[in-house]
Amino acid sequence: MTFAVAADAYDRYIGRYSRELAPRFLDFAGVQAGPVLDVGCGPGGLTAVMAQRFGAVKVAAVDLSESFVAACRTRVPGAYVRLASAEALPFADGTFEAALSQLVLTFVKEPDRMAAELRRVVRPGGVAAACTFQAEGFALVRTFWEAARRFDPNAPDDARLPFRRMPELVALWERAGLRDVTTGHIDLEERYADFDDLWAPFAFGIGPAGGYLVAQREERRAAIREAYRELLGAPTAPFSLPARVIAVRGRV
Amino acid sequence: MALAPELKEILACPRCKGDLEFREELREIRCHACRLVFRIEDDIPVMLLDEARPLGDRPPGRSGEGGGAP
Numbered sequence: 001m002t003f004a005v006a007a008d009a010y011d012r013y014i015g016r017y018s019r020e021l022a023p024r025f026l027d028f029a030g031v032q033a034g035p036v037l038d039v040g041c042g043p044g045g046l047t048a049v050m051a052q053r054f055g056a057v058k059v060a061a062v063d064l065s066e067s068f069v070a071a072c073r074t075r076v077p078g079a080y081v082r083l084a085s086a087e088a089l090p091f092a093d094g095t096f097e098a099a100l101s102q103l104v105l106t107f108v109k110e111p112d113r114m115a116a117e118l119r120r121v122v123r124p125g126g127v128a129a130a131c132t133f134q135a136e137g138f139a140l141v142r143t144f145w146e147a148a149r150r151f152d153p154n155a156p157d158d159a160r161l162p163f164r165r166m167p168e169l170v171a172l173w174e175r176a177g178l179r180d181v182t183t184g185h186i187d188l189e190e191r192y193a194d195f196d197d198l199w200a201p202f203a204f205g206i207g208p209a210g211g212y213l214v215a216q217r218e219e220r221r222a223a224i225r226e227a228y229r230e231l232l233g234a235p236t237a238p239f240s241l242p243a244r245v246i247a248v249r250g251r252v
Numbered sequence: 253m254a255l256a257p258e259l260k261e262i263l264a265c266p267r268c269k270g271d272l273e274f275r276e277e278l279r280e281i282r283c284h285a286c287r288l289v290f291r292i293e294d295d296i297p298v299m300l301l302d303e304a305r306p307l308g309d310r311p312p313g314r315s316g317e318g319g320g321a322p
Contacts, residue, residue: 064300082296083298083300084266085300090264090297091264091269092263092264092269093269
């Protein structure tokens with residue numbers, strides 16, 4: 001499984017959901033002013049919205065992937081972007097009004113350390129917030145595993161990944177000592193021009209589903225593709241897929 | 253682009269969260285408390301503990317990635 005991919009490949013796969021998600025996640029977090037921090041910024045979907053609202057010089061962002069950091073810098077000129085780990089943030093205590101992390105938590109090695117770091121770098125009274133795709137609510141990936149399990153009952157499933165369900169998010173935020181922990185849903189709908197617009201990015205090997213697909217033999221890959229197309233009703237016109245995002249926020 | 257001054261002030265060591273010394277002419281950021289050097293690559297500070305090198309060591313050669321274990 002990898003996220004060490006070209007930023008445009010990621011954008012065609014998952015990043016496209018960020019356009020609709022980022023402003024709504026920022027609204028959910030209730031952030032009124034900078035400086036703000038984007039933890040696991042990817043190619044900068046959320047970073048860009050933060051910069052529009054608070055000014056780029058009030059925005060910092062970190063990611064573990066060099067290609068994402070480079071893409072984020074290009075996308076959000078003036079924002080301060082660097083290579084750093086979510087579990088060891090390179091900022092002094094209480095630096096930010098808010099620290100947000102969008103669609104990252106599932107893939108972090110030490111989520112409790114990450115939550116503690118978000119809390120640490122936010123000033124008292126500020127906000128720490130995170131969001132992830134809900135286990136059953138992300139049609140793009142859920143349908144992929146449905147198709148894959150027709151041929152391989154042991155195919156893994158993103159629904160089994162951590163932090164895909166609300167109680168886990170709440171428990172993590174409470175363990176980190178955040179106060180007034182609240183949750184919310186953000187329902188998205190992404191538009192696809194045709195089936196290949198949806199399918200092509202899976203072949204980039206991004207994330208658990210893409211990683212699984214590229215490890216299969218060619219016949220199996222073709223069979224999963226056909227099963228996926230069938231599950232969608234073999235669309236011949238542009239279509240939309242829903243995605244439910246779950247979000248948690250707390251006060252420092 | 254040089255490091256934005258307003259953000260230089262908020263940078264801290266990812267290990268001890270203490271102050272850093274900026275040596276932009278060397279493309280380095282140093283933590284004297286931890287005796288670590290973080291490199292600045294293409295203007296991007298690499299603030300990863302895994303990739304920091306001990307202060308006092310020579311920078312690894314371009315082919316020496318991961319080969320510097322004592």
